Amino acid sequence: MKVAHILRYPLKSHGREALSRVSLSAGQSMPYDRLWAVAHEASKADGSEWVHCANFSRGSKVPALLAISSRLDEDREVLHLSHPERPDLTFQPDTQGAKLLEWVAPLTPKNRALPDRIVRLDQRGFTDSEFPSVTLCNLASHKAVEEQIDQVLSIHRWRGNIWFDGAEPWIEFDWLGQDVRVGGCILHIRERTDRCLATTANPETGKRDADILGTLEHWGHQDFSVRAEVVQGGVIVPGDRVEVL
Structure with missing residues (x-):
């Protein structure tokens, strides 16, 4: 498994930005x-x-x-x-x-x-979890949603931080309570990310055009990605390995 994309959102819900590298610190968000x-x-x-x-x-x-x-x-x-x-x-x-x-x-x-x-809010930011979190997203899970809904979807619907490729769909849910090494960092997976109506909007147009929540119900939930706590800081770049410890 390898890192495919790194994204951040400086002003919550108001814009996305792709990064070529990121340096994470223990106990803080991106x-x-x-x-x-x-x-x-x-x-x-x-x-x-x-x-x-x-x-x-x-x-x-x-x-x-x-x-x-x-x-x-x-x-x-x-x-x-x-x-x-x-x-x-x-x-x-x-x-x-x-x-x-x-x-x-x-x-x-x-x-x-x-x-x-x-x-x-310095250091931890207004992430959607009570702890300073970084979201880890599986491209295979995204592709599974695309296939189920029969529609090409942008990964930006999920507003995640670190995307990885090379795994089975939904395997990230099995990592709860475990540590994952991502590049030079170690992340502790704490919870699944519950989803809302924001996912139904097309990131190119801002118009709602897909029943994402209904599609996720095919798997018996409305979750996508996992929230992690940084327990060991370091640098992450696209192409870095992702490894469950």
């Missing part, structure tokens, strides 16, 4: 992954602690967000966003949140809690 999030007007999130994803604007409620792609300038912490229905945007999330709110407003249904502010 650097800059979900570092920022867009709190909506009904949220109490202030960046002082982790809170549930229901506090944020996200793809399950606003499917158009799935079509955003991003690029982060780490040195300046400047984020570049693009969307097929919006002009490109460049802004600094900590100081120019108003620019993002104006940019995303046309994509947000008016019957939803509207985006209100950007919050930041």
Whole structure:
């Protein structure tokens, strides 16, 4: 088994970015992954602690967000966003949140809690687990879903971090409670990733076009990928081996 893709999401639910390498640290999420999030007007999130994803604007409620792609300038912490229905945007999330709110407003249904502010959570980010997690995704499982639904699907529907190839479908669920070496890191697999309506949106268009949750029910669940804790830090690049210890 080998690493095929590495992805991060600097602003939670607002863009994806492919990486050629990543350096992970024990007890932390992927650097800059979900570092920022867009709190909506009904949220109490202030960046002082982790809170549930229901506090944020996200793809399950606003499917158009799935079509955003991003690029982060780490040195300046400047984020570049693009969307097929919006002009490109460049802004600094900590100081120019108003620019993002104006940019995303046309994509947000008016019957939803509207985006209100950007919050930041260093080291662990606003991942969807109570612990700082990295998601490990199996390309074979993705292909199994494609075959079952009889539709070509983008891997970006799953918003995962590290994709690997060369395994059997769903074998990752057998790794719960075990350690997995990925490149120079060791990850402890803690839980399966439960899925929501965000997966139904096409990452190219932001329109819902596939019954992903219903398709997953073919296997008796609505899960895809596993969440892992980094127990030994190191560098990961595409092509690195993935090995269950």
